Amino acid sequence: EVQLLESGGGLVQPGGSLRLSCTASGFTFSSYVMAWVRQAPGKGLEWVSTLTGNSDVTFYADSVKGRFTISRDNSKSTLYVEMNSLRAEDTAIYYCTRHMYNSGSIYDSWGQGTLVTVAS
């Protein structure tokens, strides 16, 4: 069974930093493109960032480019996102997602999410 477990969320002040982690199990992690998708409270879904299986290609939403860095450690089956210069509008549940194999941006598995709150 595919499982994605996020951690690292919490309350952070504007301008602060936070690192989220996503530990994967139940599949060959290194073979899959992974992504972060977020959802502001009571709002819709927003793609944040994507990373290929061997970490050679990254994509970022314009809203986070230059502030967020996605990375992975395939030996630990873990995906990360380092978030700097956080703003109130970054407040959201952050979901770790897996791309369907060889499919492009189709998110076939989702974690339970971790809440990031940016407030003073």
Add this chain to the structure above:
Amino acid sequence: EIVLTQSPATLSLSPGERATLSCRASQSISTSLAWYQQKPGQSPRLLIYDASNRATGIPARFSGSGSGADFTLTISSLEPEDFAVFYCQHRYQWPPTFGGGTKVEIK
């Protein structure tokens, strides 16, 4: 970026009724569209990909259709567990974007 517009915003139906949800793209996206279901307090779940392919484990009452810029998600006969928010999402080009969602509520 491609904008996806979902309609209606809310659909009030009774169990057993047919639900028809619409997603319109701001430009042609071929069949590069997926649908997700999100129940309160839960993560989204993939229902349909590439416009008409059911994801693993998704019941046959869920079907998707469309191509180009107009897409439809149909639930042939609503079960009590189907009431939720549904999102469409394209993968035609970067960035992938989601529609604003349609809430299917119990009438």
